[in-house]
Amino acid sequence: MARDEMSRTNRNRDRETSTTKPKPTSKKKKKFLSKKRVLWTLFFSTALAIFCALGGYLFIMLNGEKLLLENGDKLTINPTTKVYDRNANLIGELSLEKSDPVDRADIPDLLVNAFIATEDKRFREHSGVDLWAIGRAAVKDIAARSMVEGGSTITQQLAKNIFLTRDKTFFRKATEVSIAVALENDRTKDDIITMYLNRINFGGTIYGIKAASIRYFGESDLNKLDLWEMATLAAMPKGPSRYNPLRNPELSKERRAIVLQLMAEQGYITQQEREEAAVVDYNYKPPESKQRYQAFIDYAIDEAEAKFGLSEEDLNIGGYKIYTTMDKHAQQTVEDAFADSDNFEKSVDDELVQGSMTIINQENGSIVALMGGRNYEKKGYSRVDGSRRSPGSAFKPIVSYAPALETGNFSMNSTLSNEKQCFGKYCPNNLHGYSSSISMSDAIQKSENIPAVWLLNEIGVNTGFQFAKKLGIGLADEDKNLSLALGGMSKGTNTLEMAQAYSSFANGGEMREAYAIKSIADKDDETVYKANTKPERVMSEDTAYQMTEMMQKVVQDGTGKKAKINRPVAGKTGTTQSGYSGNSANRDVWFVGYTPEWTAAVWMGYDKPSREHLLKNSSPLAAAFWGKVIEEALRDVPAKSFPQLENTSTPEPEPSATTEPVEAVGGLSVQYDEATLTVNLSWQAVPAADAEYRIFRRESAEADYSQLMTTNLTTAGDISAMPGMSYEYYVIAYYPEQAVESGPSDTVSVVIPDELGTPEPEPTIDPNLPTPNPDEGGGTDNPGNNGGNNGGNSNNGGQNGNNGNSGNPGTPPENPGTPGGPNSGGPEQPAATPPPATAVPEATIAPVDPGAVPTPDAAAALPSEEPIIQ
Incomplete structure (x- = not known):
């Protein structure tokens, strides 16, 4: 029984254990993707x-x-795109220009x-x-x-x-x-x-191969086109505006070379044919077709493409309405002034003296008017933003004086060095003589070179460089040198950039990016694009105020007197010297200025400067043109005054120490040295040992004398006198202790022979535009001294920086050197780079200003001041 009981107990235990064990999983797991399912999925897919x-x-x-x-x-069912001025007045339509279809056989x-x-x-x-x-x-x-x-x-x-x-x-x-x-x-x-x-579109409103051939080559028979002309047309579909040979000849030539290479690779032409067709320069000039506002319309169309992503073809056939910032009266005034040949120096041949002008409303950045050249053609070459040239002394406020004021270490009354000196191997010169020191205000008014370079060296080249970039000036790293103080730039600038930069002075230190389009509406009148410019503070209000105060004196009694109008004006002249040894003519002349309402920049010069194509006149010609245009353009605009800052006052000049008469200069004589092309003046010294002598000059066609230079010596040389011209001179003595001037000396006159030994006729100029005279202060950079030192901050003293090797004017130094420490001196003169199409000078040079600077080789010559470069 015991055995039976044990057996029963074990069976019960086993039964309990079996109820607690998990059930074994099924050996046949259900598959999600069966072969049958995969086949059906593939079938239905x-x-x-x-x-x-x-x-x-x-x-x-x-x-x-x-x-x-x-x-x-059909090509399009939309209405033509229309362009309006700032008051919504219609100023133009982009109507398509098409020729009759050409058969394949033709x-x-x-x-x-x-x-x-x-x-x-x-x-x-x-x-x-x-x-x-x-x-x-x-x-x-x-x-x-x-x-x-x-x-x-x-x-x-x-x-x-x-x-x-x-x-x-x-x-x-x-x-x-x-x-x-x-x-x-x-x-x-x-x-x-x-x-x-x-x-297909061939730029602007030109459609069809025959219309393009007629427009760009004057040829209606396509079989008469040369290979390079065919390749030029074939280059355009990729970018009809960008590769337009009239508007961008250099870009067109580059694209043409690609087309020719593709043709050679695919066996359509030989390599010799490719090489011959690739080097041909485009120089066709279509018949003149005058239309009001064309320059502004073209600029606005370019802006629509660049800023809003619309292609040229979109604009041509999209039925858009483009509302611009153009002022009709101002634009008409500019166009009329450019059409009047009396406003420009007479050329020596068929190559015209060219010009460019941009006017901006500084309050909102809108472009009021512009012109990119004389005889401007539709979709033609525009110098407003296409050509870049050295601005000469017009760059001093941007890169030296304003950034110095911004540091807080200088004011308009600060004393600056004006001694003859070198900065490393960079040795700029003054045209009007030297003195131990000069106030910042007087330095700008006289356009002296030494103070501007000295000041840039004091604050550090990079400080001025970065300040100029902040004002919208396109600079390259190689421009970081002291010659930048006088406008020495590797690529130069244009009237659009300069007007935009100066607008920040006029607008209390705030700058807005310049724009020409307010808004664009589509064919259904829905606004699809709208300008959105925000002001950027680029300098303090106090700096802008002090710059305006100083540049008003430039116009009141300085190098920019020819820009005087019936409103307050502040501005600065600029001149770039020829750069050719023994040639005192100029490459570029500028005036950039502003009223309380508008800011404008003017440039004049040849597209391709050479020994034969240089200006006899200097920056007062540009200043006079500026004044004539701006006064008429603002005719119906209510006049304002420049703002006055609270707690800022300009010290009144101290009263004269004495009213006793002072001795005038005597014994003035003049002689022209044909070997050095210099008018040499000499006179007797006055009793005061510290007396300063101020030389005045008048060219025969001018009504008034202008101050030419200041010196402590009893001799002076006028190197700016032009062949074939006649001049009169007198000298005044200034007595510093008494703060009084003497009366004028007797006048002397001289006639400068031309190259054949006889005076040549002077250029015809509007009597209302007095011929310029070299009254800008400053000196000439030495074209042969290409120093390698970048200026450092000299406040703490120190050694000069590493000097680069001197080189020929306008050529890049082999060893530019490294930025120096405190007191490190002059930078190399900027290397000349090839200018944009149609603006390549034939020789390398550096600009000179009365504060003049030597000019570099390309569109960016180093600056010079009146007579030399302003």
Whole structure:
């Protein structure tokens, strides 16, 4: 029984244990992806893909045929794009310019091949859509996360021109493909390329290959075009505005070279033909077609492309309304002044003395008026922003004086060094003589060179460099040297940048980016773009006030007297000397100034300066032009006054120590030295040992004398006298202890022979525009001394920095040197770089100002002041 009881107990234990054990899992686990399920999925996916492909194919075929039939004869259904002034007055329309269609037989094969090689090398192989190109473009778009490449064939480009909308959507792209396929099915390749060439845009409002040939080469017979001309036209579809040969000849030439290379690689031309066609310079000048406001309209269209992403073709056929900032009366005044040849120096040949002017409303940054050259053509070369030249002494306020005031260590009454000195190997000169010291206000008024360079050295070159960049001046790293104080720049600047920079002085230290478009509305009058400029404080209000106070004196009784009008004016002159040894003529003359209402910059000079193409006049010519234009342009604008700052006062001059008469200068004599091309003056000394002598000069065509220079010596040399001109001089003695001037000495006169030994006729100038005279203070940089020291801060003393090797004027030094420590001296003169198209001087030079600076070789000559560079 015991054995039975034990057996029963074990069975009960086993039963309990079995109830607590987990149930074993099934050996057959249900599979989620069975072979059958995979096969059905593949079947339905394939069926769906085939269905979509068939649907897409039917859409492309049917829709494309339908759209092609409906729109085959249309280019656009939108109204023309219209341009308005700041008061919403219509000033122009972008009406399309088209010629009669050209038959394929009248288009040379080489011209056709130029376009195929450039735009669609597989044109003769594909059926409207190049899958390889689309795939390549898709990869690039995905990598860039934006549309960077289109992959469109010539047929697709034609389809896009026929289609009605400009929307950049997938649906538009699909429709474009459908029309392209339809075109390939219905037309031959010759038909397609002919339609394409007759419809494509060639810059501005020019459409069609024949219209382009007439516009850019004056040739209606396409078979008479040379290879380089064909390649120039084939270069344009990539960027009709950018590669327009009239507007951007250098960029057009670069793009043409690419077209020629592609043609050679694809076997259409030989390498010799490529090389010969690549070097030809574009110099065609289309017949003049005058239209009011064209320069401003062209600038506004360029701004719409650059700032708002609209293509030139979008603007031509999109039916937009562009509302600009242009003032009609101001623009008309500028255009009339540029059309009057009496306002410009007479040229020695058919190459005109050119000019540029930009006027800005400093309160909001809007461009009021502009002009990019005389005889400006539609979509032509504009010097407003296209040409860059050395500004000479007009750069001193931007890079030396204003940043010095900003440091808080200087004021307009601070005493600056005016002693003859070198900064390392950089040795600028004054034209008006030297003194131990001079106030900042007087230094600007007389446009002396030494104080501007000394001051930049004191605050540090980088301080002035960064300040100028903050004011919107395009500078390069190689510009970090002391010659920057006198406008020595590797690439130069233009009237747009200079007017924008000076607008910050006029606007109490705040600057707005200059703009020409207020807003753009689409064809439905919906505003799609709007200007949004915010002011940026670039200097303190006190600095702007002091600069205005000092630059008013420049106009009142300094180098800018010819800019005087019936309103308050502040400004600065600038001149760039020729840079040729023994030649005192000038390359560039400037005046940049402002009233309480508007700021404007004027430049005059030759596009391609050379020994034969230089200016006899100096910056007073630009100042007189500025005054004439601004006074008329502001005729109906209420006059204002410059603001006055509280707690800021200019010390009154101390009363004269005595009213006793002082002795005048006697014994004045004059002699012209033909060997040095210098008018030498000498006179007897007055009793006072510390007397200062002020020399005045008047050119025969001028009504008034202007101060030429100041010196402590009893001799002086006028190196700015021009061949074929006559001059009168007198001298006044200034007695510092008594703070009085003597009466004038007797006058002496001299006639400067021309190269043949006889005076040549003087340039014709409007009597209302007095001929300039070299009354700007300052001196000439030494073109041969290309020092290598960047100026440091000399307040703490120290050793001179490393000097670079001296070199020829305008050429980059081999060893520019490193920035020096305190007291490190003069930088090298900036290296000349090739100027933009149509503005390359033939020789390397440095600018000079009466504070003059030698000019560099390209569009950016080193500056000089009146007579030398201002």
